[in-house]
Amino acid sequence: MSLPTLNERAQHLLKALVERYISEGVPVGSRTLSQATPFSLSPATIRNVMADLEELGLIHSPHTSAGRVPTIQGYRLFINQLLTMRNLESSQVDVISGELRQASGSRQQLIETASQMLSHLTRFTGLVTLPRREHARLRQIEFIPLSGSRVLAILVMDDGEVQNRVLTVARAYSHSELRQFGALLSERLAGQEASRVRETLLAEMDTVRSDLNALMREAIMLTEQALVEAPAVPDLVISGQSNLVGLQDISNIARMKRLFEAFETKRDILHLLDQSQRADGVQIFIGGESGYDPLEECSLVTAPYREQGRVVGYLGIIGPTRMHYDQVIPLVDITARLLGAALNPADEPQY
Amino acid sequence: MSLPTLNERAQHLLKALVERYISEGVPVGSRTLSQATPFSLSPATIRNVMADLEELGLIHSPHTSAGRVPTIQGYRLFINQLLTMRNLESSQVDVISGELRQASGSRQQLIETASQMLSHLTRFTGLVTLPRREHARLRQIEFIPLSGSRVLAILVMDDGEVQNRVLTVARAYSHSELRQFGALLSERLAGQEASRVRETLLAEMDTVRSDLNALMREAIMLTEQALVEAPAVPDLVISGQSNLVGLQDISNIARMKRLFEAFETKRDILHLLDQSQRADGVQIFIGGESGYDPLEECSLVTAPYREQGRVVGYLGIIGPTRMHYDQVIPLVDITARLLGAALNPADEPQY
C-alpha cells in the first residue's frame, strides 16, 4: 500500500487531473489536461504520462474512450503530497465562532451547533461525537427520595454537567438520611475523575467494613449503583444527511440506502471515528479505505477536538470522495479548534 | 371535497382496483379487473364503470394505454368506506408488547422502542412524539449550589421524570439556604400540575410580599426562573428513515431529498402530528392532503396515545401512499394502545 514516487512532471499532471476532476466531475482527457497545465505539453505526451500513472494504479479510465479518473490511491497521493490548502474566508470562521459562542450555554447545544456548522458550510453531512466524560471530575453527589424504595441520585460534574439516575434500593430512606449520604460522599469523592470513583469506592468499602459504619456502606452502594447505570444519551450528532441525497456521485440507490442505514445505526460510524485516534490533526478516509462498506464512494474527514488539553471527541464530515479537500480540510480543522475553545472558556469553568 | 356516493358495483370495482394496485404497484386494466372480481363482468362493462369512476375523480390513467391508478380521492374513499382491516397476527402484538415491556425502564427508551417497532413492522418510517408533560405534577423541588452564583434546580415530577436547570442568580446561596427553599416550595407546590405552578407562584408572591418574607421570595424567583427555561430535548423520535430509500413509489430524487430535509427539520412533521388532535383513533393523511409539500406521494398514518386517560402524544408512520392500509392502520392503532399501557403501569406510578 505504499505510494509510488513520481517525478515532478507526473506529480504536476496528477495534481491537475485530480483538481480538474474534483471541480468538473467528468473524466479528464489528455487534451483538456494539456490546456490546463503550464508545461505546454502536447496531448500525446500527456497520454504517455497518463499511461504510466494508470500502470501505477493512481488513475483509471471508466472505459476506452473516456478520460481518466483518480483511483483511491490517486486521491491518497494527491492529499498526502500534492494538495495545497485553501485559506478559509475569514467570514466563515466568524460564522462558526459566532454560532458556537451563541450556543455555549449548554454542551449538548454546542455539539449540535458544531455539527450543523459542518454540514452547512461543506454542504455535506456533519458529525460530532459527544465529548467523553471520563476525565470529568465529580463536584458533588446528592440523593433525593422518590416514592417507595426509589432514590434519585444526582451527580454534578466539575464542568456543570448533571446526571440523574433513578435507583431502586432495598429499603426506603428518609430525606435526611440521604442528605447525609450525599454530604459524606461528596466530601470524599469531590475532585475525583468519574472513571476512578469506582476504585475509590471499593477501597472505601474495605475500610468501612472494619468500621461497620452501616450508613456509609449504604451510601457507597448507592453511588456504585448510580455509576453503573450508563446514561442513554445519543453519542453521535449527525446533521445534514439530506445533503447527500441527489449528489451525482452517490447515484446508486442501493448504496445510498446502505449509507442512510449506517447513519441510523450510528454505531459503526462512531466506531470509525474512535479509531482515528492516532491522528493529532485532520485525518481522512477515502472511499473504502475505512474498511466500512457503506462509505464506499464517500470520504470521511475527521479531526479530534480537545478540552483542557485532552482529546475528548471527534468531529468531521462525510461527503462524496470527489470533494474539495482543499476547503473541507481546513474547515474541519478550524471547527475542531473552535469547538475546543468553546468548551474551554478561559475565564471560568463551564458553569 | 365531499366524496361521491357509488352504487354497489362501482364500490366493489373501486375496492378491487385499489387493492390490486396496492399489492402490485402497476396500473390496473379492465381485463385484469374482470378476472379478479366475482361479478363476472366483461372487460367492456368494466371499462364503462371505470370511465365513470374517472369522471368522478377517483381514478386516473397515467396515459392512454395504461390501466387505472387511484387518485388521492380514490384512496380517501377506499379508506373511509371500503377498507376491510386485516387482523394483526398475534405474534406481532406479542413482539410489540414484549419490546415495550423490556424498555419500560425509561420513558425515553419507551418512546424510541415504539418508534422502532413501528418502522420495523411496517418497513416504513416510524414517528413518535414525546409525551407532553404539561399535566405532570410536581413532586418536589431541590436546589443545589454550584460554583459562584450558579444554582442547580432539580424538578422531580410525579411520574419520575427529572429535569435539571442551571440558574444564574444574583448572589451566592449556601447549601442549607437552598435546602430550605426546596423544602418550602416542595411543600407548597407538590401535587400541582407544572403548567399551573406559575400561577400559584404569582399568587404566592403577593401574599409573601405583605409578609416581607425575603427567603420565600428568593425561592419563588428561583423556581420561576427554572420553569421558564425550556429544556431542549428532541421532541420527535424518527426511526427507519432509510426504509423509504429506494421505494419505487418515491423514485423522484428531488422529492426524496425534500422528504429527508423534512425529517431533519422535524418541526413541520411535528406540527402536522399535533394538528391531528381531533381524531380519537387512527387518522390518515394521504399524499398532499396534509398540505405539506414534502409528503407528496407519501401517506401519514397517526394515532394519539394516552397516559392516565389524557392524550399526551402522537405516533404513526410515514410511508408511500401505496401502502397496505389494512395492515398498517391496525398496527398503528395497537401500538398506540400498547404504548399507552406501557406508560401507565396499573400497579404503580412510573417510579
Add this chain to the structure above:
DNA sequence: CTCTGGCACTCTCACACCCCGAGTGCCAAG
C-alpha cells in the same frame, strides 16, 4: 531518449425508428 503529430480504433451517448403489447373508447348488436 524524449516529444510530437497522425491515424486507426473503441466506446458511449443521443437520437431516431419501429414494432409489440396492453389497454382504451366507442359503436352497434344482443
Add this chain to the structure above:
DNA sequence: CTTGGCACTCGGGGTGTGAGAGTGCCAGAG
C-alpha cells in the same frame, strides 16, 4: 344494460446509426 368487436393510442424495448471524445501506437523530428 351488457357485450363483442374494432380502430386507435401510447409507452417500452430493441436496434441502428452517427457524432464526439479519447485512446494507443507508430514513426519521425529534435
